[in-house]
Amino acid sequence: MRPEHLSLLRCPQTGAELEIADGLIEGGRVKSGRLVAKNGSGASAPVYPIVDFVPRFVSSENYAENFGFEWNLHARTQYDSESGHNVSEDRLDTFTAWPADMKGEVLLEAGSGSGRFTETLLRRGATVVSFDYSDAVEANRESNGNHPKLLLVQADIYAMPFPTSAFDRVLCYGVLQHTPNPEAAFKALVPMVKAGGHIATDIYLKSLSYYWLNTRYWVRPLTRGMNSERLYRWCKGYVTFMWPLVRLLRRLPYGQAIIWRLLVADPIDDMPRADDATLREWAILDTFDMLSPSFDLPQTPAVFERWHRECDLDHIDVRLGSNGVVATARRTGGQTSMEKAMARA
Ligand SMILES: C[S@@+](CC[C@H](N)C(=O)[O-])C[C@H]1O[C@@H](n2cnc3c(N)ncnc32)[C@H](O)[C@@H]1O
Structure with a gap:
């Protein structure tokens, strides 16, 4: 953060204005330090650390x-x-x-x-x-x-x-x-x-086809609590394995609906002119993104x-x-x- 942006911050618990204590400035930014309430004191006064330039x-x-x-x-x-x-x-x-x-x-x-x-x-x-x-x-x-x-x-x-x-x-x-x-x-x-x-x-x-008939909501109870690294490895392997079929299905009527119901988050509608490697990278990310969140409401x-x-x-x-x-x-x-x-x- 930069010192000049301090006026945009407040204590989330009390709404009090904050000031920087023990700030270490590097290149115009506060690299580390603490945010404390202005005029606040006492052991119970909230303190928020600034770590790697980011108030936490x-x-x-x-x-x-x-x-x-x-x-x-x-x-x-x-x-x-x-x-x-x-x-x-x-x-x-x-x-x-x-x-x-x-x-x-x-x-x-x-x-x-x-x-x-x-x-x-x-x-x-x-x-x-x-x-x-x-x-x-x-x-x-x-x-x-x-x-x-x-x-x-x-x-x-x-x-x-x-x-x-x-x-x-x-x-x-x-x-x-x-x-x-x-x-x-x-x-x-x-x-x-x-x-x-x-x-x-x-x-x-939330609709019949986007929710009740959407296979991701059927498998999410199994995937949302999984270890992220393990689930990501699975998503990467699965999307890579399915990719030749994805390319084929895109040519068919309702192909996109089938691809998504096969649990591959194909981004082609967002980027019709993207190259194959870019599309596959997005698909791996988006497949993980649809299966991993704790909440999807x-x-x-x-x-x-x-x-x-x-x-x-x-x-x-x-x-x-x-x-x-x-x-x-x-x-x-x-x-x-x-x-x-x-x-x-
Ligand atoms: C699917 S990502 C979207 C990120 C970005 N807006 C975008 O469209 O690329 C959802 C983001 O919401 C954040 N998020 C979830 N719960 C939140 C909360 N209670 N407060 C702030 N961010 C939250 C997650 O950490 C995650 O980075």
Whole structure:
């Protein structure tokens, strides 16, 4: 972290402002030290360590360990700058419709994983506050940690160490279904958005074909508790073995549905022009990603929309797309730039 980003942090337990104690600065960043409450003292005052440039508000031993494993192993696989395919950029453009230039804005990215969206958001000029519950923050730090506009922390969506109403935009992609209570996780994000600010989220789809007839949900009870290394070895071996069949099945009608039901997470729809080795690497990662999480709790569009309506949000748009169900909304209050212009006229 950089000292100038301290104002974006709060004690997750008390909401108090924090200050740096015993900070060791390297290249303008705090490499190690402690975060303590301003004016806080006493043996019971919370203390949060800064380790390897990252403030740590949680320990890495939690239900998201599988994500730490996968994102450190595939630290750059899904980066647009690595694959040469604009998968993350296009997803943001298509489903958030956020501007390409967000200079002067402050964004919150919840559950940043390896940081592929962090890279994309930083490119748009905003100050980006990214956090993840798992060791995936190490992968994000390796790729983006040096960026002067990034504040990266390890934290829990249920106890976020940030001031409320501080963010122009909040992004949470690929995360909610992997938390133990997706509704509470979603509803925790809304107060982070400024009045008039924007929130973009997604969640896996619960439907007959995506859930009840989806073989991954039949085998997950066996795989989700497995040792990550062992499960990853299995996924790699299985995808490699099935790959010639995958290539064949792609040519058939309903081939993709069959491939996914054979438990191979084929990414070809996202990257139709990618080379075979890239597709196979993504397939191994995504197959592990679908079988390993402790939680995978998809929702219907109607339920996801109801959560939005129960919050302080307007301009709600919930639709099918990308990972399942995608949504955008605006925090009630404040004025859009169009409304401001009209009010001025
Ligand atoms: C499938 S990954 C998505 C990562 C990234 N958003 C992307 O799309 O590439 C889900 C991420 O959510 C994180 N996560 C799960 N529970 C969380 C929690 N309670 N707080 C913060 N992050 C969490 C995991 O550690 C994991 O990195």
